[in-house]
Amino acid sequence: MGTTLKDVAVLAGVSRSAVSRTFTDGASVSDRTRRKVMEAADALGYRPSIFASSLTTRRTRLIGLVSDNFKNPIFLEVFDQFTRAIQAAGYRPLLVNLGEADLGSDPLEMLQSYSVEGIVIASSTLPPEMVLSFAQSQIPTVHTFGRYSQAPQVDTLAVNNEGCGGLAAKALLARGYKRIGFLGGPESATSTQDRQAGFKQAALAEEGVEISTSYASAYSFEAGRAEMKRLIAGAAPLAQGYFCGDDVLSVGAISALKEAGLSVPDDVGIIGFNDMAMASWQNIALTTVHQPLE
Amino acid sequence: MGTTLKDVAVLAGVSRSAVSRTFTDGASVSDRTRRKVMEAADALGYRPSIFASSLTTRRTRLIGLVSDNFKNPIFLEVFDQFTRAIQAAGYRPLLVNLGEADLGSDPLEMLQSYSVEGIVIASSTLPPEMVLSFAQSQIPTVHTFGRYSQAPQVDTLAVNNEGCGGLAAKALLARGYKRIGFLGGPESATSTQDRQAGFKQAALAEEGVEISTSYASAYSFEAGRAEMKRLIAGAAPLAQGYFCGDDVLSVGAISALKEAGLSVPDDVGIIGFNDMAMASWQNIALTTVHQPLE
């Protein structure tokens, strides 16, 4: 704030280049000059401006961290991991909240005008076109929690959701259940679609298994609870066990079951997804598919 | 990326100033020129660079959002609220994770070198000297979840923790309890100290009330659980009701109580703090002091 390279140069009695070189490692400066500069800089409380230097170096060390999910506790873990890793690598996260938040402008253009060096999209629910538009922007982009694919259009880091769906189905079958259900998040989310596909495939591979499918309107407690209430009130009998597409969803479903006087897991089994920190809390003790966030 | 103001100027056949003025509202440009510029800009996919302009305007529209708590679900709500408000006002949050994260440099110097226009510190556990050093930096700083005071050294936005402690004590007393306990977070946190003080004062204002005090090592499930286990195993009898300094802490304490075969609230009453979203989940159904985050 206020003190610039020129001020330091004047006080130290050297050229502006010398000051600049002192703060650029690898540059050629004599020890004597460096010392003079450092003294002057300390005296003035000088901090080089990243943005001024970014003009020529083209480095802002800024990473756009984009998400639309600020409700699900798993994302606090996600943000923690990301910000720590980004910081440890000497970068800084510019956070973008896409969830029903009014951004005032196209988020991509915004990130471009901030010259971010990379973009991380942490969401399994953003429309693929939007993700694609980020990826086509010249700015290196990684989509986490996106769709696992052999030929992805966007660099993607994600679990194999189909495989996970299969895993969950097998766990329910291993318990001896013959009527099992998939209770996913929003049907438009690729994560929901893929988990459902894997679930179905694994279930149908076995003889005499009956499956049902339904979707909650969001990956949230309320949505899971509402959907399970609907199932309970519905004409069709409940399945013996459900794979819910998310831990919070599961907790919502469980709350609806308990309220209806049903015991989990004695009357109905539930498997969640993510293994959020609180899944292991004793009051919740949720069986779930672990996602290795680190 | 790549295309600059000059490129646009050349293509549009106008001066660089004209282009700059087109993108600065309030500047004097004829409709004809504006149209030519816009066409050229669209054709080239031009985005003005915030940082280049910040050099002269001194505006980065960046706000440093600093926190050391990426574990407690209440902070996801905090981040959601902050980022949305910051974005709605046309600013962008530069997130800083101070929690055991290695930042590679002094966080304040870092934010200075990014020319943030303001700093929001969201933490009740940061050492006051650190908060103070932010506030003395020339950069407008607000400390949220800090200490409520008539003469704060730092601009602070916080609930009256003493008042809240009193509120909780009165709620326990109103239930008829005569032996009540305070189970706070880390003793060094001002929030813990103030809630404890308010709790004690309100409790001692009544005749024949006995209070006990203890502290968990962090505002976390594990710490709350561990501390309650210690109390259960201890020589002293348990209090009839506890005010825990945080919701997650409460859930931890409850899990320890249940594990010991005690019922909440029949054997021991618990009041939490914050009213995090999941406090109202039916499986948790925590009595708590609401903090109006919005």
Next chain:
DNA sequence: CTAGCGGTTGGAACCGGTTGCAATTTCCCG
């Protein structure tokens, strides 16, 4: 003694914008 070398230094141009100022256009009115 001098040529040559590697290391250090300052000057000046440049990064991508903004803005004060003077010159030029446009517009309005008599």
Next chain:
DNA sequence: CGGGAAATTGCAACCGGTTCCAACCGCTAG
């Protein structure tokens, strides 16, 4: 149609840095 005010425009300097380049330094080797 002329004149003056208002609106528009381009030039050039500047924001806070970096970097190319040429000049310079102290030394060593021939």
